Amino acid sequence: MIRVLLADDEAMVRAGVRAILGAAADVEVVAEAGDGRQALELARAHRPDVALLDIRMPVLDGLAAAAELRRAVPEVAVVMLTTFSEDEYITAALEAGVSGFLLKSGDPHELMTAVRAVRQGASYLSPEIAHWVMQQLSGGPMVRRSSARERVGVLTPRERDVLALVGAGMSNAEIGERLRLAEATVKAYVSAALSRLEVRNRVQAALLAYEAGLVDREPGDL
Secondary structure, eight states: OEEEEEEOSOHHHHHHHHHHHHTOTTEEEEEEESSHHHHHHHHHHHOOSEEEEESSOSSSOHHHHHHHHHHHSTTSEEEEEESOOOHHHHHHHHHTTOSEEEETTSOHHHHHHHHHHHHTTOOEEOHHHHHHHHHHHHSSHHHHHHHHHHHHTTSOHHHHHHHHHHHTTOOHHHHHHHHTOOHHHHHHHHHHHHHHHTOSSHHHHHHHHHHTTOTTSOTTOO
16 A cells, blocks of 8 residues: 655645545555645654655745655655646756656646656656656757766666666666566665765656666666
8 A cells, every 4th residue: 555645735636636546546645734844744753655745835835845854754755746847846856856746737647657656666757847857958968968978987787777777767676577686686776876876866867867878778788
């Protein structure tokens, strides 16, 4: 069962999201909050698997709450849920260490896909957000790729293989099946890669893997 904390200052929005999540047999909403500070308190108390946070909330906004939540309860995967797709929100959310970013205007199925993906250790961006990220990565591609390749050059060949599959959005279990490794071994490789690359989470690692040209290659090609 995937245990979810839902935080949004609009009761009707919480009701709608709760209804979508409630239709799934493998998801349970264990707590609801109307502001960021309350979300932090409930996260500490309930230790959910996933926290869905609205960006604009009173007392403590979602971005600040996400950053604090990643420090206080790092095992909780954070997904931002918002009506806003301005560049500064996306950048700030990724820097805060979130595992996913969804627009409230998106398909309800995206919500379930995102919750399940981040619970398995993967990341998820709504198509609109993913498109924005791709546009950002397209600026100065030769320079960015050269810089990214230099950064991933510190990794071992197996760590690069694992990073490439993280970039493809695979969970640890899926990577283990692909590379014929135990899931615990994959987790160790991922942790080592994040540390060597000095990135905060799988989303940032995935973006770096894309920039370096690791995504869509066969293991061992680079």
